[in-house]
Amino acid sequence: MSDTVHVRELTDDELTDAWNLGRHAFGSDPQPPPHATAAMPGLTRYGAFDHTGRLRGKAVDLHHEQWWSGRAVSAADVAGVAVAPEARGRGVARALLTGLLRGAHDRGAAVSALFPTVTAPYRACGWDVAGVLRTVDLPTVALPRHRPAPHLTVRAGTPADLPAVVALYERLARDRCGLLTRRGALFDRDYGGDSLPFDGLTLVEHDGQLAGYAGWDRGRGYGGDAVLTVEEVFACTADAARELVAVLASWHSVAPTLRLCLLDGDAISAHLPLEALREHEQQPWMHRPVDVTRAVAARGWPAHVRGHVEFRLTDELADWNTGTWRLEVADGEAQLTRVTAEAGLHLSVRGFALLYSGAGTARSVADAGLLRAAGTDPGALDLLASGGAAQLLDYF
Incomplete structure (x- = not known):
């Protein structure tokens, strides 16, 4: 095989080939989800082709924004990088990432982040490990229980509450560094539709205003290995944080393990028994300027x-x-x-x-x-x- 590849945006009729290349790389389900083989707003898909026109690699530029101390910064976040087994070690990934960076620069992106399966190729292309996404487990029984606060209302959320959920997340995320804005087409599907992106949504309100929420997935079973996965949990007051922690503690009889990702130094972490946490998974992430x-x-x-x-x-x-x-x-x-x-x-x-x-x-x-x-x-x-x-x- 010639070592020279040509990098360009994929056409719609090439998306099935790109899906299959990624499926072989990541062990995905043989049946692609509908969005994988259809045009999607909010992203650019790139392919690397050899001199015969065969697809040898692919990568996706996600048109995200990241919060950096109160300002939204345009990002080209990278996902789905895969190279055909026969083409590995021949510079295909480097060519893909070079083309992706040039396209991202042309559309006005400033920074880029990615989650690597292996760091060395990305370091060779200018990214470096900037942090770790930590998923931790806590014994649900260890969570403190508080009497319900009379000035707070706790209720189940509905899709109609998602705009308030997005607004609260933005309030808490915007003054930090690196967190996604969750704006734009890629997030409209999860936060702008007629269904919840979680099994359940618990809201805490004060005088009719959202002060905290937890989006959770129940999982299966209720024995000793049952897990309640909290996809996201945020609060903007200490009272709301205590209320949410008490609600999560109430699952102890049917979900002995609570699994979640924590935001460093936030209101929720301040009310959790962090000495009891166990690492479930660590996923390093990398950053570079575009x-x-x-x-x-x-x-x-x-x-x-x-x-x-x-x-x-x-x-x-x-x-x-x-x-x-x-x-x-x-x-x-x-x-x-x-x-x-x-x-x-x-x-x-x-x-x-x-x-x-x-x-x-x-x-x-x-x-x-x-x-x-x-x-x-x-x-x-x-x-x-x-x-x-x-x-x-x-x-x-």
Whole structure:
């Protein structure tokens, strides 16, 4: 097989072949869901074809947005990367990701995240591990029980409540870093339809306003191995958090295990017996800039941080990012401008990703070989990491 592949967007009549390629890679059900072989808004599907026109690999650019300190940043989140067994190790994935990044850049994306099955190929293409999506188990019986608060109303939610659910999620997510906005066509199917995206939805209201919710899937059985999976649980007050935890505790007789993903430092976590949790699953996620100027200018920055630093950036897949830059941060804003002077700090795109997402300090990035200081204090680049640590809660 020739090592040269051509990357382009897939046509509708090629989607079945792309599904089968992914099915073989990920062990999916032989019968594709309807959306897998039909045109879908909110994403771009790419294919890599060899010189004979055969599909050798595929990848999907999800047109997400991510919250970064109060601002929605356009993202090209990557999913469904698969390469035919006979074509692996021949640069197909690199060609796919290069084409995807160029297309994402052309449509205005600023950043990109993905969940890898293996990290090495993505690191070679500029992504790096920025965090871990942790799924934990708690003994339901260990949850504290509280008497119902008289000023709160607890009730089952319906599809008519989903706009309020989305609004509460946005209120809690927007001031953090990395969380998806859950806006747009890809989320309309789950949060804008006539059915719930969960088995059940529990709401906590105060004076008719939503103060907390839990979306859960019941699972099967009621014996010792029964699990209640909480797909998402959020509260904007301590009282609402206590109420939701008490509702979840009430499942102890039929679902001994509670399974959920927690948002670091949120109201729910503050009322859970975290000493009793057990790790169920850890899924690392990776990040990289699509366009460094957009990534810096589009996000929010801490209002108390001021400073500037110059550095040289190298990005082999996205050459528009390569160059010498001056980063200036002040008054909750930041910008990158090109400069012609030499810079003592030489940063790889992986190092940029780690700093931007708050996953490392300049010194730790330098220790990892992703930043060369050349006699300059690497700590100056901590300015790029001043936005705090990012987190993802949505698997894609």
